[in-house]
Amino acid sequence: MEQNSSGDGHNFDKRLQAADHKLNPRLKKSSAESSDDGTTTSSFGIALRVGTELIAGLAVGVLIGYFLDRWLGYRALFLIIFALLGCSAGMLNVWRVVNGPGMMSAPKEDGRSQRGSRIND
Numbered sequence: 013m014e015q016n017s018s019g020d021g022h023n024f025d026k027r028l029q030a031a032d033h034k035l036n037p038r039l040k041k042s043s044a045e046s047s048d049d050g051t052t053t054s055s056f057g058i059a060l061r062v063g064t065e066l067i068a069g070l071a072v073g074v075l076i077g078y079f080l081d082r083w084l085g086y087r088a089l090f091l092i093i094f095a096l097l098g099c100s101a102g103m104l105n106v107w108r109v110v111n112g113p114g115m116m117s118a119p120k121e122d123g124r125s126q127r128g129s130r131i132n133d
Contacts, residue, residue: 058109065105073098 075093081087 062106066102069102071097
């Protein structure tokens with residue numbers, strides 16, 4: 013086998029960068045291509061969204077439970093049930109925010125994804 017030194021290394025680097033960008037388009041670009049497009053989320057923004065998700069889920073559950081209790085004549089049965097359901101829905105939404113696609117880790121050094129399968133399998 014003969015090694016071709018006519019710039020194949022540069023071509024390989026371009027193809028490797030293109031593949032990396034295709035697998036994870038949110039990766040930071042190299043210093044020559046860097047441009048701040050404002051897609052990063054701040055910690056304060058995430059904290060605000062987490063608080064909003066929790067309060068909204070609980071508020072919707074309490075309102076549904078309150079009106080069902082008033083309509084059906086119970087004291088607090090549906091209020092308690094739907095408050096718990098609303099709280100769990102809020103926690104599920106927070107879990108989705110925290111573990112969303114922006115928070116996922118990149119593929120590991122050996123070419124495996126977070127679940128352990130190879131990227132090109």
